[in-house]
Amino acid sequence: MNEPRRLRDEASSELLRAMIDAAREEEPSEAAIEQALSAIGSAPLGADALTGAAEAQALAQKAAQLGAAGHGATAGLLLKWAGIGLAAGLGAAQLTEGLPFIDREPPAVVEAPTPLRAEPRPEANEPPPALELKAPPAKEAPRAVEAVRKAKQAPKSAAGRLAHEVAALDRARKALAKRDPRRTLVALDRYEREHRRGELLPEALLLRAEALAEMGDREAAARVARRLVGLQPNGPHAARAQALIRGVPR
Amino acid sequence: MIKGGAAGDVGAMEATYAAPMTVQATAETAAECARVGRMVREHFALVFRTLRRLGVPEGDADDAAQQVFLVAQQRIDSIDEGRERAFLVATAVRIASRMHRSRSRRKEVDDAVLEERTDPSPGPDELVEKRRARELLDRILAQMTTEQRVVFALYEIEQLTMAEIAEALRIPQGTVASRLRRAREHVMSAVRRFEGEGARRSEG
Numbered sequence: 001m002n003e004p005r006r007l008r009d010e011a012s013s014e015l016l017r018a019m020i021d022a023a024r025e026e027e028p029s030e031a032a033i034e035q036a037l038s039a040i041g042s043a044p045l046g047a048d049a050l051t052g053a054a055e056a057q058a059l060a061q062k063a064a065q066l067g068a069a070g071h072g073a074t075a076g077l078l079l080k081w082a083g084i085g086l087a088a089g090l091g092a093a094q095l096t097e098g099l100p101f102i103d104r105e106p107p108a109v110v111e112a113p114t115p116l117r118a119e120p121r122p123e124a125n126e127p128p129p130a131l132e133l134k135a136p137p138a139k140e141a142p143r144a145v146e147a148v149r150k151a152k153q154a155p156k157s158a159a160g161r162l163a164h165e166v167a168a169l170d171r172a173r174k175a176l177a178k179r180d181p182r183r184t185l186v187a188l189d190r191y192e193r194e195h196r197r198g199e200l201l202p203e204a205l206l207l208r209a210e211a212l213a214e215m216g217d218r219e220a221a222a223r224v225a226r227r228l229v230g231l232q233p234n235g236p237h238a239a240r241a242q243a244l245i246r247g248v249p250r
Numbered sequence: 251m252i253k254g255g256a257a258g259d260v261g262a263m264e265a266t267y268a269a270p271m272t273v274q275a276t277a278e279t280a281a282e283c284a285r286v287g288r289m290v291r292e293h294f295a296l297v298f299r300t301l302r303r304l305g306v307p308e309g310d311a312d313d314a315a316q317q318v319f320l321v322a323q324q325r326i327d328s329i330d331e332g333r334e335r336a337f338l339v340a341t342a343v344r345i346a347s348r349m350h351r352s353r354s355r356r357k358e359v360d361d362a363v364l365e366e367r368t369d370p371s372p373g374p375d376e377l378v379e380k381r382r383a384r385e386l387l388d389r390i391l392a393q394m395t396t397e398q399r400v401v402f403a404l405y406e407i408e409q410l411t412m413a414e415i416a417e418a419l420r421i422p423q424g425t426v427a428s429r430l431r432r433a434r435e436h437v438m439s440a441v442r443r444f445e446g447e448g449a450r451r452s453e454g
Binding site for chain 1: 283286287290291294295298299302303311312315316319320323379380381383384386387390405406407409411412427430434437438441442444445
């Protein structure tokens with residue numbers, strides 16, 4: 001079938017050309033791309049970004065070879081640097097579990113996504129380490145691989161799902177305890193994606209409100225707190241939510 | 251394989267850790283992760299613009315694009331090498347469509363969010379002009395059927411071929427051609443109307 005010429009090339013209207021040019025030139029922000037990379041657990045778009053993916057693939061292959069050859073500890077270290085350390089690996093694996101659109105449907109819209117920010121992930125500027133064949137600490141590396149393995153197993157039972165939820169919220173809680181609201185919100189976004197009708201949604205809302213308050217966005221914090229009060233007017237978090245609505249700090 | 255490691259739990263963990271199958275599975279996860287990462291870097295802008303032309307507000311387009319890639323990550327096993335773009339476009343169309351339905355239901359909330367997220371600071375003139383031009387195009391596109399709008403955006407803005415569009419949307423190329431023809435007629439007619447109004451205003 002013959003392809004017609006693009007309208008941009010054959011139209012005499014300056015207005016039409018300007019509209020199409022403007023649409024073609026619209027670009028997302030780098031922060032948005034970085035955020036997407038972060039969400040999928042891939043390397044951030046830093047100085048090494050262009051080679052990062054290839055390196056990760058090469059490292060993963062190397063790790064697999066070493067694993068097959070019996071060098072499990074070294075393989076684990078390589079895998080860690082291939083972008084699947086405890087946090088990233090767990091996140092990537094979890095994203096393949098428990099989402100409602102796994103078959104053919106796209107996902108439902110995330111109701112309250114974290115605003116995208118230009119701050120790079122802390123590890124973005126860390127140079128990749130040399131490939132030293134040094135064993136990882138005895139507990140840390142097995143935990144990373146184990147976490148990925150566990151995350152790939154979908155929690156089939158209600159208890160399993162709840163444990164999954166608790167683990168997801170724990171990450172948010174720990175980040176908030178370290179006064180890192182940005183990571184808290186990222187963890188909460190992930191929680192909400194994975195547990196759209198989660199049992200612990202009220203806790204997630206409270207953590208979100210606390211994180212927003214920690215960031216100094218009292219208005220947004222109050223808005224989320226109001227949503228929580230609306231959901232559970234007499235729930236265990238109602239008092240704290242009311243305090244957040246009034247702008248009382250933690 | 252590590253054998254006879256430390257006793258107790260640590261030994262058991264090391265045994266699990268060293269199991270070739272587990273390492274292999276993890277290596278596959280790393281390779282998949284890297285592949286989706288490449289997709290993000292190569293196609294994020296295309297997905298973002300497609301969502302925008304399909305009516306996703308500027309303030310929501312980043313998050314919607316992110317969702318597209320999360321779906322890709324979910325389904326990475328079913329995406330053939332070289333077919334990534336078609337998959338992403340199809341997913342973007344579905345997500346935009348779902349967002350549109352969802353937005354219709356909660357328009358008031360959306361308006362508030364959009365208002366919060368829109369940067370009110372004026373940019374350089376050229377940027378303002380480009381923004382206006384895009385807004386005008388989006389107004390015209392909003393008057394079309396979704397089917398025509400998708401084909402117009404993919405062919406005229408993203409410059410995909412008809413075959414690529416047909417593959418992504420799973421429709422015959424003839425259907426792509428007819429939708430494109432109607433979409434172009436609609437756009438040309440709207441542009442002539444705008445230009446006519448502009449001419450009348452300047453005469454008046």
